[in-house]
Amino acid sequence: MKDWDAYNTTTRARGKELSGLHPELVKGFGALARGAATTQHLDAKTRELIALAVAVTTRCDGCIDAHVRKAKVAGASKAEMAEALGVAIALNAGAAFTYSLHVLDAAGDETAAE
Template identity: 35%
Template sequence: MSVYSEKLDHIHKNYGLLTEKSGEPGKDFLSMHVSALKDGALSHKEKELMCLCVAISIRCEGCILDHLSNAIDAGATKDEITETVNTSLVMSGGPAYVYGGTALEAMEELFDKKKADDK
């Protein structure tokens, strides 16, 4: 298994642990998360790309991987993800350049994994 896929699996395990141990606050956060990212005036995919842009801007690798994976699952293309990374550069400059590179590297890995899983 590859580096980003392993990190993403670990993040998802931690989500489960946090939700189990934190009780209502964790469950409430998850409920808000699901509700906020549902299709509405903006599609779920567009919202995941927005979250990816923010995740890059605030330099949260776990958030980058989670929202990148969700965006791919929602049908985001490599071009849409690259434009999202470019948008984060406008808002965050140098730090987004570093974390945007991480997002693009992870994108390639996660697209390759998805292609292999779909076979």
């Protein structure tokens, strides 16, 4: 398993490096994140549970690290996180099912000889 504290420390250091190399990019990313966090109808815990489900579906370790930390601060329990992950798992399975239909469509109407 991953050492998330070490991962966080390393990621923050590399983020500072990127900020030094391309400050406008990092400033824009920060603005996007702040904009997404400014909501009228969703509370912080709900936003973070959604973020965790998206982090899993996009396979983003940095997102998982950041949003687990934020979800805890927002009061999310491990059980609530698990329920959000259930949604992510179901959607990933749904996407695999749907894209499997694309494969069948791409294969055409002919059946291969058995």
